[in-house]
Amino acid sequence: MGIKHLWTILAPFCERKPLYELEGKTVAIDLSCWICEAQNITDYYVQPKMYLRNLYFRTCYLLLMKVNPVFVLEGKAPELKYDTIAARNEIQFKGAKPKKDTIRTGKDRSRFNFVLQRCEEMLSIMGLACITGKGEAEALCAYLNEDKLVDGCISQDSDCFAYGARLVYRNFSISQQGVHASSGGAVDVYDIQKAIESLNFGRNKIIALAILCGSDYSDGVFGIGKEAAMKFFENVSDEDALDRLRSWKTDNKLYDDFYKQLNNKNLCTACGHPGKIHTHTKSGCKDCKLTKGCDSSKFKDKRLQIKNEVNMRSKAIADSHFPNEELIREFLIRKENVSKLDLKWKLPDMINFIKFTTKHLQWEPIYAFEKFLPILTRWQLINFELIKSSHHKLKGILSPERIKKIRNPKGVQSYEIIWCDKEGHYNNIIPTSQLTDVNLEKLWSTIEPQEMVCKAYPDLVEAFEKSKIKPKKPPKRKKKPKEPLEDIENMLANTSISEPKSKKKKNKKPQAMANCKTIDTFFKKAILNNAETKRVLDEDQLNNVENKIVLNENSFNLDASNFGDEDDIDLSNIVEDIVNRSPPKYIQENLDKLGYNQAVIDDKIQVDMSESTFFISRAVENDLFEKSMHYISGSSDEELEVLEDPLETKENVIINDTENTNIKSKNADDSYSEEYIPLLTRIKLKM
Template sequence: MGVKDLWTILAPFCERKPLYELQGKTVAIDLSCWVCEAQNITEYTVQPRMYLRNLYFRTCYLLLMGVHVVFVLEGRAPELKYKTIAARNAVQFKGQKPKTDGVKTGKDRSRFNHTLKQCEEMLRLMGIACVKGEGEAEALCAHLNEDGLVDGIISQDSDCFAYGAHVVYKNFSISQQGNHAAKGGSVDVYDINRAKESLDFGRNKIIALALLCGSDYCEGVYGIGKDSVTKLFDIVSDNEILGRLRSWKNDTLYEKMERKISDKSLCTSCGHLGKVQSHTKKGCFQCGTNQGCDSSKFKAERLEIKNELNMRSKALKDPNFPDEVLISEFLTKNSNISELNLQWNKPDLINFVKFTVKYLTWEEIYSFEKFFPVLTRWQLLHHNQTKNTTGVVTPKFIKKRRNPKGVASYEIVWEDKYNQFSDLIPEEQLSDYGDLEKLWSTIEPQNIVESAYPELVKEFEDSKKPKTRKKKKPSVDEIDNLLKNVSISGPSKKKKLKKVHTLDSFLMTASTPKRTQNFSFNMDQSNFGDENDLEVSDIVDDIINRKLPSYIPENLDKLVTRLDNKENDNCSFFVNEMTENDLFENTFKKYCISSDYDSD
C-alpha cells in the first residue's frame, strides 16, 4: 500500500521501539489500515468481524497505556484510486460475491464504509470521537502531523509521507512475544526528517518516486525501478526534482546531452577531444597527463546522463507524464483542521456489552470483564466529572499492591452501589464464573489512584504500617514489689557459681516484669567466701563502675533511698553480724595477724 519501494528506501532510518515509548503522545490512526489488515470483511466461523475485535483490543491497549488517540475515517476517494479500490475489493472477497447487507459493492467504498461505521459505533461506546476528512484518511493524518497537532501516525500506508507526514508508526503490534524490548508490544518508527538530513530525501522525491515507480494512484513507468530512480536522486536535490521531471519535455536541453555522450570524437573517459585508446597511450593534453587520462571528470557524469536519458525516453511514452493531477493530490490540503478535540468521553458499559453480544457473539460476562478496566481508568482520570453521573462505579477498597511490567500499581475492588449493572449479566454466567470479587477488580497505576482517591490510598497504607509496642517504664511501686519478692541464696559448695548477677543486670531485668516473675539470686552470704578474692573484687567494681540503664533515671534516686532504709526487710544482702564460720574472717586471722601482735 502506498508508494512502491518507499519502505525499502527508508529502511536504514527505521527503528523498532517498544510501545511504551508512545505513552503521553498524541497519535492519529488511519482506521482503514487496521480494517484492511484484518482481511476480514467477509464472515469467519470462529470469530465474525475480526476487524472489530482487533480494533477493540488495540485501542484498549493504547488507552490504558496513556496514549491520546485520534481515529481518522476515509472521506470520498479520489477518482485516481478507483482502479485500486476495485482490485482490493476483489482480493478481500477472495473472488466470491460478498453479502450485500443492503449496501453496494464495486469501484466505490460503499461496503467498506459500512464496515467503518460499525468501527465508529464501537469507538463511540468506548468514549472516543472520530475525525473524517474530505478525501483519503492518510492525507488528513499527514496534515495533522505536518501542522503539529499529532506526534505521529499509525498506518501501513507510505502515502502518508507524500502527503506531508513526518513520523509514521508501522507494523503496530501488541503481541507479548519476541525479544525483551518488545514483550509489551512494539512498532517500527520511520522519521522522514532523518532521511532528509542524511540523503536529502524528502516529500518531493517521494512524489517523484510515486510517479516513476508507482503508487495507489498510478502504475508508474514501465521499465523504471528503484535503483535507476535513486541514482537520479543522488544528483538532483529534493527541491529541484519535480522541476527536473517536468523539464524532460524540453527537447532542446536533452538533445545536447544526447549529442555529448554519443559524439565519438570525444573520449568516453574524460570527455575531452580524442579517443580512449589514444589517451591511454599518449595521454590527454587537457587533462595534463602523458599516459592515460582523468576519468573522474566525465566517466561518472556520462553514466548519470545515460541513466537519466534512458528513464526520460521510457517516461515520455506516456504523453501525460508527469501527471499533474497526481502531484496536486499529494501537495493540496483538502481539509483544514486547526484544532482537535482530544476529550475522552465516558465509556458506555451497558451498550458496549449489548453491541459485542450482537456483532462479536461474546458472552455478556466476557464482554463485561474486558471492558470494565476501560471504564475504571476513565473514572480515575476524570474523577471530578463522575459526581452525579450514571454508569460509573465506586471504589470499595484497595486489595494489594501490584507491579505489572515494573509499574507501581494498586489492585482495587469496585462495587456497583446503585445496582446499575445488576441485570446486565445472566445469573448462570455469574454462577459459573466463581470469584465475583475478581470480576470487579482492576489494576491501576498508583499515581492515578493517589490523585483521584487520596483517602482510599491513605486508609490502605495505614493498614499496612507495622504496629509497634511502646515499652512501659516500670514504676517505683513495681520495683518495690519486685525487691520484696527477691530471695538471695547461694549454690552448694560442690557447685561453682557460673553466672554472676550484678545490680545492673537486676535493674535491666526489672524493666521486663514477665521475665523477672520467677527470678531469684542464688547467692548465700554464709558461703560468700568460697569465691576467689579477685572474683569478689570484680563483682564490686562491676556494681560501682558500670552505668545504669538509661530508661530508669527518674526512679533511681527513689530506689537507692529504699535500699538504704530497708531496716525491717528480711533481705540479708548487707551483713550486720559476724558469723563464726565466716571463711573471710578465718583467713584474715591466719595470714594477716603476725607473731608481733601475739608478743604484745
C-alpha cells in the same frame, strides 16, 4: 500499500521502539489500515468480525498507556484510486459478490464504508470521537502531523510522507511474544527528517518516486526501478525534482545534446575531451595535461549519470500522461484544514458495549463486562474532578470499595482496587447462570497506577495505609535482676565437680550384603554340625564301654569342619569287610610272577597297619589335600613346620572297670599318640 520501494529506502532510518514510549503522546490512526490487516485473516470461523476485536483491544491498550488516539476514517476516494480499490475489494471481500455488477459497485467503498460504520459505532460507545476526512485517511493524518496537532501517524501506508507527514509509526503490535514481549508491544518509527539530512530525500523526491516507480494511484513508468531512480536523485535537489521530471518533455534541446554527446565516437569516454580513449591511454590527453592516460575522475561518473537520466527519459516520454500532474496535485494540494481537535474522552457506556459485543462478536456478557471494566475505571480516575462536580448527572459511575493489595505490573507501582455498584446501574446485566463458580471480588477488581489513585481517591489510599500498620505488641514483664551473691550461689549449686560419665561407643556391625552368605556363616554351620556329631558319638561311646569295648575318645573327636564325611562312621563295617577279604586268584598269580611272597606281603601290611593312623605322626610327605592347600596358598613344607606346634605324646590308658561306667577321656588308650590341629585352624593360618 503506498509508494513502491519507499519503505525499503527508509529502512536504514527505522527504529523499533517499545509502545510505552508513546505514553503521553497524541497519535492519529489510519483506521482503514487496521481493518485491512484484520480482513486478511482468512479463517473467519475463529472470530467473526475480527477487525472489531482487534480495534477494541488495541484501543484499550493505548488508553491504558495514557496515549490519546485520534481515529481518522476514509472519505471519498480519488478517481485515481478506483482501480486499486476494485482490486482490493476482490481480495478483502472474496466470496461476497455484489448485488449489481456495475462499474461503480467495484470501484467505490460502499462495503468498506459499512465496516467503518461498525468501527465508529463501537468507538463512540467507548467514548472516543472519530474524524472523517474529505479524501484519503492517510492524507488527513499527514495534515494533522504537519500542523503539529498530533505527534505522529499510525499507518501502514507510505503515502503519508507524500502528503506531508513527518513521523510515521508502522507495524503496530501489542503482541506479548517475541523480542519486545516484556515491554508489551512495539512499533517501527520512521522519521523523515533523518532521510532528508542523510540523503536529501524529501517530500518532492518521494512524489517523484511515486511517478517513476508507481503507487496506489499509478503504475509508474515501465522499466524504471528503485536503483535507477535513486541514482537520478543523487544529482537533483529535493526542490528541483518535480521540475526536472517536467523538463523531460519540455526541454528537448538539452537532452538531445546529451544524447549526441553520449553517441559521439570522437570524444573520449573517460574524460569527455576530443579524442579516443585508446589514444589517450597511449599518448595522453592535452586538455587533461597528461602525457599518459587521462583524468577520468570527474567526467566518467558524470557520463554515467547522464546516460542513466537519458535512458529513464526515453522510457518516460513514451507515456503520454507523463508526468502525471493529477497525481502531483493529489499529494501537494490540501483538501481540508483542521485547526482544532476535540480530544475529550467521554464516559464509556458499559450497557451498550455488552449489547454491541454480544450481537457482533458473540461475546458472553460476563466476558464483555470483564474486558470493559478497566476502561470505565480508568476514565473515572482521569476525570475524577468532573465526577465530583457532576456526580448525580452522570450515570454508570462505580465507587471504589477498598484497596486489596499493592501490585507492580511491568514495574509500574499500582493498586488492586475492588469496585462496587452502589447505585445499582448494572444489576441483572450479567445472567445469574454465568455468575456461578465466579469469584465476584476478582470480577470487580482492576489494577490502577498509584499516582492516579492518590489524586482521585486520597481517603481510600490513607485507609489502606492505616490497615497495613500492625498494632504494637504489649511489652513482656521483665524479670527482676538477681543479686550478684545469689547468682554465684546458684552457679555453685548447679555446678557438678564429679567427672562426667564417658559415653560408650557402640560398635556398629557391618551390614551384610543382601542375599549374600559370608564365610563365617558357613563355618558356623559346620561347627554346629560337628557338635551334634560329637554328642551322638559320646552316647555311642558310653554304650560301647558298657559292652566292654575299648574306644578312644580322640579317634572320634572331629574338630575339623564338616565337609560331608560324617557318614564314614556308618561305612566302617563295610570297609573292614572289604579289607579282610582274600585277594582274588589272578592277583596272587601276578604277584608270584613278580617274585613277591605272600608271607612277606602280609608282614609288610601288618607293619603298615600298626603304624597307620588317620593322623600322620611323622609328616614325611604331604598327602594330596595338603599339597593342594600348599599350591593355593603358595606356602612350603618349611612354613608348615613353623605353623604347626610340636605334638606331645601321651599314654593312653583304657579303664575297663565293670563296676565304674565313667570314662576318663584324658587317660584313655587311643590308636594315636599325638594331638590333632583342626583343619579350620590351619586354613585360617594360611589365609
